[in-house]
Amino acid sequence: MAGRRIFCSFSGGESSAEMTLRVKRALRPNDELLVMFANTGQEDERTLVFVDRCDREFDLNVVWVEAVINPEHRQVTTHRVVTFETATRDKSLFEAMIRKYGIPNQNYPHCTRELKLRPMASYLASMGWTAGSYITAIGIRADEIDRIDGEARAKGFEYPLARAGIRKRDVHAAWDARPFQLGLREHEGNCRWCWKKSPRKHLTLITEQPSVYDVPRYFERTYPHAGAGDGPRVFFRGGRSTDDLFALAAQPFEPFVDMRGKGQMEFGFAAPAFDADLDLGGSCGESCEPYGDERSPTLEAAE
Structure with a gap:
């Protein structure tokens, strides 16, 4: 059988x-x-x-x-x-x-x-x-x-x-x-600087490991008009560039808190209050699941 x-x-x-x-x-x-x-x-x-x-x-x-x-x-x-x-x-x-x-x-x-x-x-x-x-x-x-x-x-x-x-x-x-x-x-994620992450995760990672963002900054400066459509293109949510994120990270903000193994009310580990501008993001957390991607990209057409 x-x-x-x-x-x-x-x-x-x-x-x-x-x-x-x-x-x-x-x-x-x-x-x-x-x-x-x-x-x-x-x-x-x-x-x-x-x-x-x-x-x-x-x-x-x-x-x-x-x-x-x-x-x-x-x-x-x-x-x-x-x-x-x-x-x-x-x-x-x-x-x-x-x-x-x-x-x-x-x-x-x-x-x-x-x-x-x-x-x-x-x-x-x-x-x-x-x-x-x-x-x-x-x-x-x-x-x-x-x-x-x-x-x-x-x-x-x-x-x-x-x-x-x-x-x-x-x-x-x-x-x-x-x-x-x-x-x-969670804010590190499998793909280090994935654009699907929420801005708060990016800002937190920028304060901890700024060199992670050398690669997206290089691409934005080298290939702003590559591909179809009007340029210049940038990676991040809200039409933000890598430099925009660094400017935001230089301002006061509450960093992302990884709650794994911590109670929500445990002293010193309360998560920041939800902010639509900082916390809306895709599925990117610990992993990027290709078949759960935003907008479910199709395979039919070669471009």
């Missing part, structure tokens, strides 16, 4: 890892499991270490892929297979993408499409996993229900954590009981 083909999109976060472990434990005889991580070159090194450790500890056989951007018009992005040791750790992958498509932001959210979705789709196709022949398992939790794709059934998407009622606190408890964790604070 033929088994199922199950593709786990492992984003490098603890929720995604927990989902992958649950899927592996629930495999039936003859099922095929393919776990893949798409590296962008801008992940925190702790993300790469975590993916590698999970792979070795839990025998996941993670496939590491990176984007191969074809600079020609209407030629689609493909993939190359790398390893923990050979994975890109510089800005070159992002730079190739920006040269062709321009700076990504809320209006042009193509970084997920080009650096994660298309390389993974290219690898799946190379293995004969055609659309409709496999299930895509995605690490979105029950407290992220708004991120579930409205066309999930038609697309073959499954959400094991959400279906099991697993929330962030449950994921934290599971990993706290294990001998290793991701080790990132």
